[in-house]
Amino acid sequence: MTSSFPEIRQFIDGEWRRGSGTSAETVLDPATARPLTEFAHAGLDDVDAALDAAGRSATGWRATAPEERYRVLRRAADLLRARIDTAVPVLSREQGKPLAESRAELEGSAAILDWYAEEGRRAYGRIVPGAPGSRLMVVQEPVGPVAAFTPWNFPATTVTRKVGAALAAGCTIVIKASEETPATAVAVFECLAQAGLPAGVANLVLGNPAQISERLLKSPVIRKVSLTGSIGVGRVLGHLAVENDLVTTMELGGNAxxxxxxxxxxxxxxxxxxxxxxxxxxxxxxxxxxxxxxxxxxxxxxxxxxxxxxxxxxxxxxxxxxxxxxxxxxxxxxxxxxxxxxxxxxxxxxxxxxxxxxxxxxxxxxxxxxxxxxxxxxxxxxxxxxxxxxxxxxxxxxxxxxxxxxxxxxxxxxxxxxxxxxxxxxxxxxxxxxxxNTTVLSRTETPFGGIKASGHGYESGIEGLEAYMRRKAILQHSPLRSV
Known part of the structure; x- marks a missing residue:
């Protein structure tokens, strides 16, 4: 084991805790195949605690003013930038990519948090023309508590895309990040916690993917699923989502x-x-x-x-x-x-x-x-x-x-x-x-998503924020009175 590697813990209801599961994960250095660290998996009690926290804090976070959500996300982005020199080698060690790529990913992840901080203040509805004395409105509301799943290839980008959009929209979230690259997810959550995010609003669980996903998606607390992963995993989670009437965003890979x-x-x-x-x-x-x-x-x-x-x-x-x-x-x-x-x-x-x-x-x-x-x-x-x-x-x-x-x-x-x-x-x-005439398809400002077996829904851009919101039509008329 590498003694200097960060300690891996679960982040549940505003507290860092050791996983209560009976199994453990050894994180390997891809460049040497040698262990970097080991951590205890989240147990079902941990997942239930994260669900309870996300459900309990949902009403309060939804009622939090967009300006305050903005301040939390902006502070988290600033903290991530301030710690980038420490985070870069950690990302490279657990994921394998060169230092320059890790730096670019972390800088881009801070920019994602900035983008959603700003965009959350522009979740506009609209007024529809109606009869005199009436108000026909379409408003946007948070979809509710979210279960999100992120892969190992971009452990900072995929986490911040989902957390940033969900929090800016007013949703609480439970993220199951990749157990192969957990330290980068921990680093992002440390920034969120120290930025003043209320307890329970964002929770991080790390452990057995099948066990955690089934527990999350069968819970009545969760209202939306967001996955970046393989087609096979997407189909499994998609079936669970259908059975529990959950909104889904699925980014399932490609062969461009x-x-x-x-x-x-x-x-x-x-x-x-x-x-x-x-x-x-x-x-x-x-x-x-x-x-x-x-x-x-x-x-x-x-x-x-x-x-x-x-x-x-x-x-x-x-x-x-x-x-x-x-x-x-x-x-x-x-x-x-x-x-x-x-x-x-x-x-x-x-x-x-x-x-x-x-x-x-x-x-x-x-x-x-x-x-x-x-x-x-x-x-x-x-x-x-x-x-x-x-x-x-x-x-x-x-x-x-x-x-x-x-x-x-x-x-x-x-x-x-x-x-x-x-x-x-x-x-x-x-x-x-x-x-x-470009090889770049991923921009913070433009929608990212696929069709056919590559999934559905979008991340990034205004579409990425709207993916965590639902529209409500309010048709308001004058009080009814007897003639």
Whole structure:
């Protein structure tokens, strides 16, 4: 164990406590596969205490003025920024990503809290014209206590998106953060607690996912579920939500197509795509994933991505010169090897171009796979790792069909210098978000969400706040009197 690693505790009803569960979690360093710390899981008594706290404090937080919610969230954002130098290495150690990426994530998470602090003061309703003496109003209200579930790939971003939106809307919340990256969630909650958040308004439980999720979603306290996770988990929670009449927001991953036309600056586009794809060792749901490159420029595109990958410094995230860290866990490494083997069996050409720092940890070499057929697993399933699969195309209508031939629908990308092609293709792509000549789909100010198996609902933007609110129509008329 690493003695300097933060202590992991549950945050329930305004207090830090040791989990009362009978099982425990060992948090591993992805770069070494060695333990960082161990903590006791939350028991069902802890989950029930969090539910009781969220339910008991719901009325008071709902009645709290938006200006006070604003002040709490802004103070939490300021505290997170003030502690960023301490939080950055912790995030890199437990998740594996390089220090620069951890810093960017934490800075972005503080900005998310700022955004929702401000947006919560603009949860406007509307007045509808009616007969004289009447008032027809539509008001927005908090949906009620929320159960939220966050993954390990962005342990600060996903927590602050859900906490920030829920608190700004006037909802209380219980978050089950990833047990593989718990220290970052703890750091965020420390900032919330010290910012003056009333006891019980936000609660953090860490432990057995199946046990905790079932307890939360079967409770009459919870009125909404927000999940960032896999399709499989989404379906399980979705069934529980339907059985208990819960509102849901589901962000369930993707396998984003990238269409690169032959009129682009190929070198610039290849470098941009490779930079995005290898960020966080490819463990990002909304990055370019399936590359369809026009046959006239496909060879050059592959060549430039291979050159980029060969120069990429792969190493422990806490080392300042590392540009790509380890995968988060051993199972992800094994899945990557399976994708490569399957692509090879389908006749693809493998460019295993990365250099690994050694035999320790969960590293996987940056890999480029050329001339991949559409029926290879890597083109059909979410990869979530540092592999760039490239296929060729010649016809625009055909490549749009191939791009849309997927169960996923989170993000899509198109690169072209033609305004006509940009408009036509972005309109035709079936996805919740489309990037035109950019690899960035996630902005605090714009909605983030998918369609089809990638989920439903939105985070970020005004839509992210509205996801935690319900609309009520109030039709008010003059008192009734006898003639």
């Amino acid at each position: 197509p990238v269409i690169v036309f032959d009129d682009v600056d190929v070198d610039a586009v290849a470098i941009a795509c490779a930079t995005a794809k290898f960020r966080n060792a490819g463990q990002v749901c909304n990055v370019p994933s399936r590359f369809y490159v026009h046959e006239r420029v496909a060879d050059r595109f592959v060549e430039r991505v291979v050159e980029f990958a060969r120069k990429l410094r792969v190493g422990p995230g806490v080392e300042v010169d590392s540009q790509m860290g380890a995968l988060a866990n051993a199972r992800r490494r094994d899945v990557m090897a399976g994708f490569v083997d399957d692509a090879l069996a389908h006749g693809a050409t493998i460019h295993d171009v990365g250099r690994l720092p050694g035999d320790d940890g969960f590293f996987f070499a940056p890999t480029v796979v050329a001339d991949v057929p559409d029926d290879a697993k890597i083109m059909r399933e979410e990869v979530f790792g540092p592999i760039v699969p490239v296929a060729r195309f010649s016809d625009t209508d055909d490549v749009i069909r191939r791009a849309n031939d997927t169960t996923y629908g989170l993000g899509s990308f198109v690169f072209t210098e033609s305004l006509d092609l940009a408009t036509r293709v972005s309109d035709a792509l079936e996805a919740g978000m489309v990037g035109v």
